[in-house]
Amino acid sequence: MLDSIQHGHYDNNWNSRKTPNTHALRSVSLLEYGLTDRLLVALLPQFGYNVVENGPDSQGVQLGDTKLRFQYMIHAFKEGSWLPTTALAYSQVFPTGKYDGLGNHPADGLGSGLFTSTFGLFTQDYFWMPNGRILRSRLDLTYTIPDDKASVQGVSVYGTGSGFNGRIDAGNTFSADLAFEYSMTRHWAPAVDIVYSHSDGASVRGTQASNGLVTTVSSNSKPSEAIDVAPAMEYNWNSHYGVIVGADVVVAGRNTGDAVTPQAALNIYY
Numbered sequence: 001m002l003d004s005i006q007h008g009h010y011d012n013n014w015n016s017r018k019t020p021n022t023h024a025l026r027s028v029s030l031l032e033y034g035l036t037d038r039l040l041v042a043l044l045p046q047f048g049y050n051v052v053e054n055g056p057d058s059q060g061v062q063l064g065d066t067k068l069r070f071q072y073m074i075h076a077f078k079e080g081s082w083l084p085t086t087a088l089a090y091s092q093v094f095p096t097g098k099y100d101g102l103g104n105h106p107a108d109g110l111g112s113g114l115f116t117s118t119f120g121l122f123t124q125d126y127f128w129m130p131n132g133r134i135l136r137s138r139l140d141l142t143y144t145i146p147d148d149k150a151s152v153q154g155v156s157v158y159g160t161g162s163g164f165n166g167r168i169d170a171g172n173t174f175s176a177d178l179a180f181e182y183s184m185t186r187h188w189a190p191a192v193d194i195v196y197s198h199s200d201g202a203s204v205r206g207t208q209a210s211n212g213l214v215t216t217v218s219s220n221s222k223p224s225e226a227i228d229v230a231p232a233m234e235y236n237w238n239s240h241y242g243v244i245v246g247a248d249v250v251v252a253g254r255n256t257g258d259a260v261t262p263q264a265a266l267n268i269y270y
Contacts, residue, residue, distance in 0.1 A: 022107070026064070042069040046097070050107035057107055064097040064110035068194060069118075070125040089120035089142075096156010100156035109157035113150035116171055119143050134183040144173040158204050159219075166217060173199045187237070189246070193230040199223060227252035230263070241266040 025048055032042045044062030051057050071090040077085040097111025120142040124173045127135045149167045152160055157167050173198065181191040234248025248261040 022053065024027045025049045025051070038073040040071040040073075042071070042149050043067070044069065044112070046139045050110075052107050055107065056105055059105055059108055062098060062108050065112055065116075066094045066096045068092050068094070070118075071122070074163045077124070084123040084125035084139075087122045089118075089122055091118040091120070092116070093118070099150075099154045099158075100154060100160070102155040102157075103162070104155075106155050106157075111157070112170070112227065113152065113168065115147040115155075116170075117145050117147055119145075129182075134137075136183070138177070138179040138181075140175075140177040140179075142173075142175045144175075146170040146172070151236070152204065152206065160204065160206075160217075161208070163209035164206055164217065165209070166204060168202065168204050170202045171200025171223070173197065181234070187235055189234040189236070191232045191234055191246070193228070193232075193248075196225070196229040197228070198225045220256040224253065224255040226250050226256040232263070236267075242269075 018249050021088040027047045028041060028044055029127050032040055032043055034040050044067040045064065047061050048064055049058045065151065069089060071087050071089040073085065073087045075083055093112075093114070093116040095111050095113050095115060097110050097112040098124050099111040102109050102110075120140060122138070122140045124136065127137065128268040129135055146169075147167045151163065152158060152168050154160070154162050154164055156164070156168075160166070175195060176197075177193055178194045179187050179193040183189050201221045201223045203221070204217070206217050208215050208217045216258045227250070228248050230248040231248055232244050235240060236242035243264070243266050245264045246262075248259070248263060250256065252261045
C-alpha cells in the first residue's frame with residue numbers, strides 16, 4: 001500500500017472561518033485510492049455555507065471548486081536510511097463553484113472561476129524517540145499557478161458589483177508546510193503544522209455600467225505573506241477510524257488579515 005504523505009492535516013476537514021462580517025463554513029472531503037504501490041489519486045470536492053451578519057446568507061449548501069490530485073512516491077522510507085519518503089504531486093483545480101453573476105446573493109459564491117495547477121514535493125520521515133515512541137515529520141513544498149484569466153460578470157466573489165464586465169488575473173502562490181506528529185500512545189497523537197505562504201498580487205479589470213454611464217475599473221491587490229501555526233490532537237479508535245481536532249492560527253503576515261480557524265477531520269482508511 002502506498003505510504004501516503006498528506007499536504008497538511010486538514011485536506012479532509014470541516015472548518016469555520018470568521019471575518020468581521022461573515023462566518024464561512026467549509027467541508028472538504030478527501031477521497032484517495034492507491035492505483036499502485038507508488039501512485040495515488042485523490043479527489044477533493046468542497047462544499048460550504050456563508051453566514052453574513054449584514055446581508056443575506058447562502059441559499060443552502062453551495063458547491064465550491066473541485067481538486068483532482070496525483071501523487072507518485074519516488075522513494076520509500078527505509079529504517080536506517082537518511083533519505084525520507086519522497087513524493088511528487090500534481091493537482092488540478094476545476095472551477096465548479098459559483099463565483100460571478102451572483103445578483104442579490106453574493107454569499108452563494110464559493111468558487112474562483114479559475115483552472116489552477118499545483119506542483120508539489122512532499123517528504124516524510126520517522127524518528128524513534130528515547131522513550132520508544134515515534135515522531136513523524138513532514139515537509140511539503142507547493143507552487144500554485146492559475147492556468148488562465150477568468151471572465152467576471154456582475155456581482156462576484158472578487159467584490160465587483162452589478163453591471164461589471166471584466167476579467168480576474170490571479171497571481172501565483174508558494175507554500176511550505178513543516179509538520180510534526182508525536183505518537184504519544186497507541187490512540188493519541190498531538191500534532192502541529194507550521195505553514196509559510198506567499199501569494200502574488202491579483203488584478204481585476206473591466207468596465208462598470210451604472211445609470212447609463214460606463215466607466216473603466218482597475219483594481220490590484222498587493223502580494224501577501226502569512227505564517228500559520230496549526231496545533232491539533234488526533235485520536236484513532238483503530239487502524240481504520242480516527243478523528244483530528246485543532247485550529248489554524250495566523251501568527252504573522254503582510255497584507256493578510258488575522259484569523260483563527262477551528263478545524264476537524266474524520267479519517268477513514270480501508
